[in-house]
Amino acid sequence: MxxxxxxxxxxxxxxxxxxxxxxxxxxxxxxxxxxxxxxxxxxxxxxxxxxxxxxxxxxxxxxxxxxxxxxxxxxxxxxxxxxxxxxxxxxxxxxxxxxxxxxxxxxxxxxxxxxxxxxxxxxxxxxxxxxxxxxxxxxxxxxxxxxxxxxxxxxxxxxAGITTWSPLRTWKVGPGSRVGVVGIGGLGHMAVKLASALGAHVVVLTTSPSKADDARRLGAHEVLVSREKAVMKPLRNSLDLIIDTVGTPHDLEGEMQLLRLDGTLVLLGGSPEPHPSPGAFTFIMKRRRLAGSLIGGIKETQEMLDFCGQHGITAxxxxxxxxxxxxxxxxxxxxxxxxxxxxxxxxxxxxxx
Incomplete structure (x- = not known):
């Protein structure tokens, strides 16, 4: 031994x-x-x-x-x-x-x-x-x-890198994609960096106004304080993918409303308590999806590391x-x-x- x-x-x-x-x-x-x-x-x-x-x-x-x-x-x-x-x-x-x-x-x-x-x-x-x-x-x-x-x-x-990279690749994020990132922490800050490097337009949703400048430094194009419903309304039906990194129960209904036709909300945060469920018509009317994602495979993780090497990305x-x-x-x-x-x-x- x-x-x-x-x-x-x-x-x-x-x-x-x-x-x-x-x-x-x-x-x-x-x-x-x-x-x-x-x-x-x-x-x-x-x-x-x-x-x-x-x-x-x-x-x-x-x-x-x-x-x-x-x-x-x-x-x-x-x-x-x-x-x-x-x-x-x-x-x-x-x-x-x-x-x-x-x-x-x-x-x-x-x-x-x-x-x-x-x-x-x-x-x-x-x-x-x-x-x-x-x-x-x-x-x-x-x-x-x-x-x-x-x-x-x-x-x-x-x-943190592979956990956010995997859904970005699974849902084929690239130039022209509009990606929302909920929460700016260990996972969220990597989601912003990677989505931006892939060519997406990145919108950060945060409950902390103090994080707005940092989110832009990380690569976000827009930052919205999600507690302000009036600010959120113009974003409805506009995002292709939302990466939710928050690990506590919160309102998914409001996030789902931001997705356009065939948009997907992906949960990455491991909340110990269930989230309030969005209503059925939130899914039905725009063919929206609610999904989850777990880290990534070995091949995908190496792909992520190589991408980060090419683009100078670290945490x-x-x-x-x-x-x-x-x-x-x-x-x-x-x-x-x-x-x-x-x-x-x-x-x-x-x-x-």
């Missing part, structure tokens, strides 16, 4: 703390990665606090991982020691079902293996995430990081030391970050005991 150390949750209510543990040995098709940076996703907090179901403790969160290959198995063909690579939200899937064969492993009929909180096929132990010194991953679930991008600011692309981040993770969690609950915390794992020290 490979000695590792990281920052783990030991209970739903307690703080994260240092922990020594072990990674599996490098198998024939495995890649060992020395972790340099890991983003902090809101789902990390929800998971370790048991808000999305039982959590196997101790649990090391983190699924926005960037690091360097430090060892490879004898059958590995895609990677070499020294490569700058990433690992996202999943580290395995069955690879046999229809979704896996179609390259959308996140929808695996038999359940993808999450980077943390899943069950490692090789050992039967809980998977442990990226707030740690090292990780071992099958080569098929490793991604190449563009050399021209800041690796720390790439880390959130492995979740807006605040780089923090490993010792300040608990403070970052509290600030994240207050929405006090623009727009993603990233842990510098080079500041992570091995526990004394």
């Amino acid at each position: 490979i000695p590792a150390f990281g920052i783990a949750a030991f209970a739903a209510a307690g703080p994260l703390a240092p922990w020594r543990f072990e990674r599996r040995e490098v198998g024939a098709s495995d890649v060992q990665i020395q972790i340099l940076y890991c983003g902090i996703c809101h789902s990390d907090l929800h998971t370790v606090r048991g808000e999305w179901g039982p959590c196997p403790y101790p649990q090391v969160p983190g699924h926005e991982i960037v690091g360097r290959v430090s060892a490879v198995g004898q059958a590995v063909t895609k990677w070499q020691v020294g490569d700058l690579v990433g690992v996202g939200c999943m580290v395995d899937s069955c690879r046999q079902c229809d979704p896996c064969q179609q390259g959308v492993e996140q929808y695996c009929d038999n359940g993808m293996t999450g980077t943390y909180g899943g069950t490692e096929k090789e050992t039967g132990r809980p998977t442990q995430g990226g707030y740690s010194s090292v990780i071992v991953v099958h080569e098929d679930f490793v991604l190449r990081v563009p050399a021209n991008l800041d690796p720390a600011a790439v880390a959130p692309l492995l979740c 807006d981040i605040e780089l923090i030391s490993a010792a300040t993770v608990n403070e970052a969690y509290e600030r994240m609950l207050r929405a006090d970050v623009k727009y993603r915390f990233v842990i510098d794992l080079q500041t992570l020290s091995a526990p004394v005991a």
Whole structure:
């Protein structure tokens, strides 16, 4: 086994703390990665606090991982020691079902293996995430990081980036498209950057007037304060796609009214409570659709990273030391970050005991 150390949750209510543990040995098709940076996703907090179901403790969160290959198995063909690579939200899937064969492993009929909180096929132990010194991953679930991008600011692309890129590609956003983005946070700010780079006209809907200037800096062409219904009315029947990144229950009816014929509202935020349902005629009269989307497949994630490399796109981040993770969690609950915390794992020290 490979000695590792990281920052783990030991209970739903307690703080994260240092922990020594072990990674599996490098198998024939495995890649060992020395972790340099890991983003902090809101789902990390929800998971370790048991808000999305039982959590196997101790649990090391983190699924926005960037690091360097430090060892490879004898059958590995895609990677070499020294490569700058990433690992996202999943580290395995069955690879046999229809979704896996179609390259959308996140929808695996038999359940993808999450980077943390899943069950490692090789050992039967809980998977442990990226707030740690090292990780071992099958080569098929490793991604190449563009050399021209800041690796720390790439880390959130492995979740926030692909989660917003996938619906933009699924609904074929490009020049001439009109895209609404609801919420400007970790996901929303990436949706604006990516939709704008694809050539779309981007309209940001926010409840915070203070975010208007920042939304325009990110690439938005219009910013509307969604609490002001009079401001929203001229936007009715005008958008092809709305990407809703908000993770709390809110009014979907008003958003649906903004869609033109055959428009789609895509939910990305994992609200623990149901949203009030739009009325039937909201769908019927304009053939509108309400959909959801979950991260993206490995091929699609590499496509996103390559696009970001070509266009110089990274996340807006605040780089923090490993010792300040608990403070970052509290600030994240207050929405006090623009727009993603990233842990510098080079500041992570091995526990004394």
